[in-house]
Amino acid sequence: MKNTEVLEERITAQGCTEHLSAVEDAIYVIGGKWKLKIIIVLQENGNIRFNELQRNIPGISARVLSNELKDLELNGFVKRVVHAEQTPVVVEYISTDYSRTLQPVIMALSNWGKTHKRNIREDAF
Incomplete structure (x- = not known):
């Protein structure tokens, strides 16, 4: 497998540190x-x-x-909605607009995962 991606600009030591820090924050x-x-x-499911x-x-x-839901709520990815007017009380979880900003990242990871699995299968057999 060869890498066909061409870097448009050279990454400096400071740029590398900034990228690593940003990725570390995202992974956290x-x-x-x-x-x-x-x-x-x-x-995919809404409420x-x-x-x-x-x-x-x-x-x-x-x-x-x-x-995990508490962590996601604290970081703005999930909203917890309590319907106290109903008996029994109904609690629903919904994704926020902020969580939908992850869709390109999720799609990129999905595509990469499919490619990786295909590459592993081709190399293994």
Whole structure:
């Protein structure tokens, strides 16, 4: 596999440090096993209740999902909506406009993942 991407400008030591810092910040916020999966499910389903969200993400425990949702809410990716006027009280989670700014990143990761899997299969066999 050859790299066909051409860098338009030379990255300086300071630029490299800035890029590394920015990537580190992004990974801190959306990294881990579950955060991007949660964001993707929320973007695909719109308003969704906790149990339905858990069913859509195989293997995640209620405790982990709860903690991840709190982190995502603190960072502006998820909005928790409580419908207290209903009995029983209904709580829904929705993706925010800010979380939708991740769509190009998610699509790029998806495309890269597909290419990587294809390259691994071709090289392995």
